[in-house]
Amino acid sequence: MADVNRGNRPLSPHLTIYRPQMTSLSSIMVRITAIASLVFAVLVVWWFLAAATSPEAFAGIDGFLRSWLGKLLQLGATWAIFYHMLGRLRHVVWDLGYCLEVEISEKLGLCMFIVATALTLLIAIVV
Template sequence: MNSPTRHTRPLSPNIQIYRPQLTSVLSIANRVTGIVLSAFAVFLVIWLSVAAASPQAFATVQSVMGSWIGQLLMIAGVFSFFMHLSGGIRHLFWDAGYGFQLRTIYASGWAVVIASLLLTGATWVLSIYMAG
């Protein structure tokens, strides 16, 4: 039966003091960007199917993509592509046995973040320049 005093398991002290590290955040980000890219692959198939279906259907999809939410989703997709690509290149170096010093791990992690942001920005600036 139940005893009058309730016994609870003690929480690990690590739960209260844990701070996310750059490496763990980038590992999670790599998985999330992979999922986002999978969703965008499905969207690409839908977009191409609609483009082949009729001009009216294509115009509808293009108007959605031209809205602010559509543009935000496109930026997220482009950033996900570059983040996943940069993280993958980083992992290729690790697979070859390079870059395991703590200082190099953090430098390459920040390089992934900065490269992803710069490449996303450059892509959008170039797309605006090419469109206009």
């Protein structure tokens, strides 16, 4: 039978009272960094295909990747790869049954941002 009180029910309060938490933000960021890494992988494949195709095609994509925008994309992709790697590592630790307390999980989420940024800066300085 149809629900006749459908219009009288309150909406879910999550949009008005929900406060984002570090654990949810870090989980969302792991998903976003996976997509960003995939997009950058397409650029790398394009670079390889252009190298195999012709000098003109290679010069175009190589010029883009060597520009300031290309270098910024490479820096962002490096951060995304490190962040995603740390997120996957955190899930392995959770799967083993460790660090499941909320306080520790929040600290791990913050640690992921800090360590991914530090590793990215280290790579940027070395390379």
